[in-house]
Amino acid sequence: MSSDKRIPVAVLGATGSVGQRFVQLLENHPWFRVAELVASERSVGKTYREATDWRLDAFMPAEAADLPIKDYGDPIASPVAFSALPGEVASEIEQRLAREGHAVLSNTSTHRMEPDIPLLIPEVNADHVRAIEVQKAGRGWSGFIATNPNCSAIHMVLTLKPLLDAFGIDAVMVTTMQAVSGAGYPGVASLDAIDNVVPFIRTEEEKMAEETQKLLGGWDGEFRPAPVVVSAQCNRVSVRDGHTECVSIRLGQNASPDEVADAMRSFAGRPQELGLPSAPKRPIVVRDEPNRPQAILDRNTENGMASVVGRIRPCPILGVKYVLLGHNTIRGAAGASILNAELFKVEGLLPV
């Protein structure tokens, strides 16, 4: 291990469902290695293997399995911390670590909308990384916090970005059919999932609206939200992984379904330019079959890091509509934070 040149990282909230995904995706990562695992006091004194009810079908990485669990309050040695902390404890811990000099890449919603904390999708708003200068100066921190979006917002925004660039966007209507893994474990009760749809997910519709505006907006010393109106209806369906979203858009200028498809297909951003290790070759994969994307068939496209789009067609009300699907715990959570960390690294912004 001593010859391992990779940057040591801590995973906060490591035993939970997004925490597990962090540990799994970081196995064999070329730049980072899992060095510290942090969880609530209930797990302290155990190894990761003992503390964790591992729920992924990929197996628990051997290196992580024998690491001891640290307490929320313990000092962290790794310069980088990935956070999958529960909302109620995230604020204090993440801020403390940033103050102490760590780069905190957080999947938690707590800090996403703060005026000096970047909410990032590297393909969409890589320039927002500059907000950390303001953040560090204003808060007197030597480290920083950067966040990734909600699991439904990120996939929608990925598909919106090329349309915004090419045609402008006035309004977006979206109805989601979200996987149960989005609620963590135990999360959604089986009695709510079997033979049922629950047409409500607390604060999800609000997040889709406000995060979209921040993500598609600019940064010029402060965030300038994009003037895109979003109306979301969010539903929980009986799917393990993969959020399906039916989207309808009023573009700034007319575009045919073929033009929309072309814009999506040719879309690439900073991660593709830079060849970041977790970057999908194609951030958006457009399928031509009439009955795709489907969660079971398409959620692992580009290792779960792409958004998959299908059924692009005219909408008689708003102009154009389509269906998108994305993996909600890979690109929609842990994978998003890791890609953010990769961006910060090549930008020379990690404290290492």
Add this chain to the structure above:
Amino acid sequence: MSSDKRIPVAVLGATGSVGQRFVQLLENHPWFRVAELVASERSVGKTYREATDWRLDAFMPAEAADLPIKDYGDPIASPVAFSALPGEVASEIEQRLAREGHAVLSNTSTHRMEPDIPLLIPEVNADHVRAIEVQKAGRGWSGFIATNPNCSAIHMVLTLKPLLDAFGIDAVMVTTMQAVSGAGYPGVASLDAIDNVVPFIRTEEEKMAEETQKLLGGWDGEFRPAPVVVSAQCNRVSVRDGHTECVSIRLGQNASPDEVADAMRSFAGRPQELGLPSAPKRPIVVRDEPNRPQAILDRNTENGMASVVGRIRPCPILGVKYVLLGHNTIRGAAGASILNAELFKVEGLLPV
């Protein structure tokens, strides 16, 4: 049985999944009794019990169980025929029966959009029954065909009608999450349903648009489609019964969510006025809980004959949005035809 004064009816396509629902709902009906059961030649020569792979949790009515299956081509004695025929055979058989003097109440899509055949929801467009005069005269038939809408369209239109009357409607955006029973049996493969959403149902989106316009439109000797633009996205989810639909509407004039709820709650139509046996007391049930309606909890509201609405709230794009749920094989299929037959009876239009 000789003293049974009820009108004998035939069920066409009786062994299929909507056919079974007809037989089940007609058990103990005060006005009709199942006298004849018609199915494809594969079933001929068997009793209903022998020919049918009964898939409902309500038990097979004893009276129907011992009836012999008739062939598609056999003469029908009953004045009324309920049709759950497969599309490819429906046209010829339904027309022959209408020509021979039967009232054919059809759940099949074949004739729904024809210019002299009523597409009916008794609460919505009861006056369209008058189209059968034109139909009979024009075609030289002594009987007639009347149809009920697609299982997704009917519930949406039920909830739209009071809004159209009170505020006018310009445009309706809808995303459906439809139950597998809508595709019959065997219908949707389990490999398409478990842990999956299929974002496509053939011709469903088109039906929702065109049927809505016919249903909400007028009849003055010919049908005058309502100028309501409908944009539908239809999905199949892992639910047995009950279609959930997320709707967003641009009203003709502004209305608050409370006004919308009041209009729906106070809505009633001809079936309620006439006290038809299958009529729900409340065609639309509005629920206040934030997480309703849910398929598993609400689909049997008013014996499956009501549409259940929840989450009425402002839509920042179109004005108002809500979620609705309706039973797709009761009010969405067999129950709809039976209610139509009840309307024809009290209007004196059945050939009895």
Add this chain to the structure above:
Amino acid sequence: MSSDKRIPVAVLGATGSVGQRFVQLLENHPWFRVAELVASERSVGKTYREATDWRLDAFMPAEAADLPIKDYGDPIASPVAFSALPGEVASEIEQRLAREGHAVLSNTSTHRMEPDIPLLIPEVNADHVRAIEVQKAGRGWSGFIATNPNCSAIHMVLTLKPLLDAFGIDAVMVTTMQAVSGAGYPGVASLDAIDNVVPFIRTEEEKMAEETQKLLGGWDGEFRPAPVVVSAQCNRVSVRDGHTECVSIRLGQNASPDEVADAMRSFAGRPQELGLPSAPKRPIVVRDEPNRPQAILDRNTENGMASVVGRIRPCPILGVKYVLLGHNTIRGAAGASILNAELFKVEGLLPV
């Protein structure tokens, strides 16, 4: 209400999933009426409607909806209490109420195996009611506790009883496929249920063995467990309601599948003799189709109070095998307690 001659009853643990089933099944009961609802302090001060996340598809009975929730510690006026209390609080509360003179009919496992507390299936061991004399005398109680079996054991034992009587039973091998509602709400996580089988239910296999022996055994001042060896393997499957069980039996003397079916079909017990209101006409329904019983089709047989048996055939190892299905929250829980209460009533053993 003053003219209502029915016996007032309390439901303990009324807001939980078995508690809800008690309230639902007691609606319109000819002998009992729900007068008091007891739940944890979290619910106190609310009405039942406010306190309860009602999860049944039958609607909440109007009479119960407006009753105030009482605290576990509050005095109870009703002579009869049905208990769906969580295990950790059941012991103390049930004993206190029995001491104070109430008849406590409990679905909780806490007291099932105690040497002076009857574990009852009225069709199987109605004579065990006499144990309450010993119980009252020994403990100095004016009331008593009587229990019903585990949801898997009760259905299996119902089907074993006629075989025990006719042929004797040496050994029973059983593999269960149990519904998620057996774990209450929220209970089983959807991530454990969708696309999965969990081959373990804590203490379930032990209960099936020991409860079977007590139920099939005698009472002669003390319980004499039946010398039947039971080997159980218990699994949780993705089913809402209805436990399916594959059983294989070594009978005391040989019997053909037809003889086994005949014994089951002709089986009846005290509830059928006495015509108890909740008694199924046929406690065991034997089906001939090769692919029955099925949870979705058969669980509501006899209003959920019967065990449904199919596929009776020779077992080359133990002699005979079959599949059984039973509703786990009706006959397997609340319905069982209510039937017990009905038996105590006609036996003149209720404190009223």
Add this chain to the structure above:
Amino acid sequence: MSSDKRIPVAVLGATGSVGQRFVQLLENHPWFRVAELVASERSVGKTYREATDWRLDAFMPAEAADLPIKDYGDPIASPVAFSALPGEVASEIEQRLAREGHAVLSNTSTHRMEPDIPLLIPEVNADHVRAIEVQKAGRGWSGFIATNPNCSAIHMVLTLKPLLDAFGIDAVMVTTMQAVSGAGYPGVASLDAIDNVVPFIRTEEEKMAEETQKLLGGWDGEFRPAPVVVSAQCNRVSVRDGHTECVSIRLGQNASPDEVADAMRSFAGRPQELGLPSAPKRPIVVRDEPNRPQAILDRNTENGMASVVGRIRPCPILGVKYVLLGHNTIRGAAGASILNAELFKVEGLLPV
């Protein structure tokens, strides 16, 4: 491609669900390459991509995608043919190919029980390959047919083999909970799968009994079935992939759960000795957790080629019991045939 030294193989029934699995597993195989794809005339004239409704989450291999579909009757150039043909056409086609000199490795049940055709699990009865000499001589064929077992039998027998060797086996009781993919596509209707268990799979229980005896038996010029009594109860549950089986065994001599676990853990056979490319390192993986194996977590163990065992414990009736899980379309179908082909290759028995 000309420099590709791998053996060209044909896949018969390539568009079906096991056929797709063959194509997927053969991608990048070190010894074999997919050269020909055969399907029913409906697909002829199309490429594999056009003809196939690909249902695996792994993507369609690029090399296969552009191959043209051949008709059942077309001549085959590849020396090896993997068969996933439907039962009704398998017999004639497989025999013709064997007669013409091909090695036919078949997953179809048609020929499994014939007295000169090996039914193989390379870890269990590798010596049965010698039956092809008798087969070729007796039938006058230059090629041969070899088969792999039913998807439920293969995993059970894998776990039985080390117990047979160490302790002897008299009798095996098994109840299966089988995945829907075992029935192909469309296969099991979603209305049979959602919220349900179907306690019947045609001919499955018979296969488990007779195939087990052939597999565990000897070959000395003819097959000598092992005198093991098997009693199976087979169920279909709502799982996509992975059969779970509850097994109880009467051993020839007593063994503790630890001894059983040790025998399984130390088990290896010819594929492990020979280092066959598809051989799992551990054919049987024994887990210690109380609630494993689970389909969702364990079915891909050793790339789907291992049987996973858990909960080994005493059975009070037969002696020892446990739960096993295996991937039904990898080790249970296509992977089994491929491993068989690898064995024939190193034995020098392929016609190449």
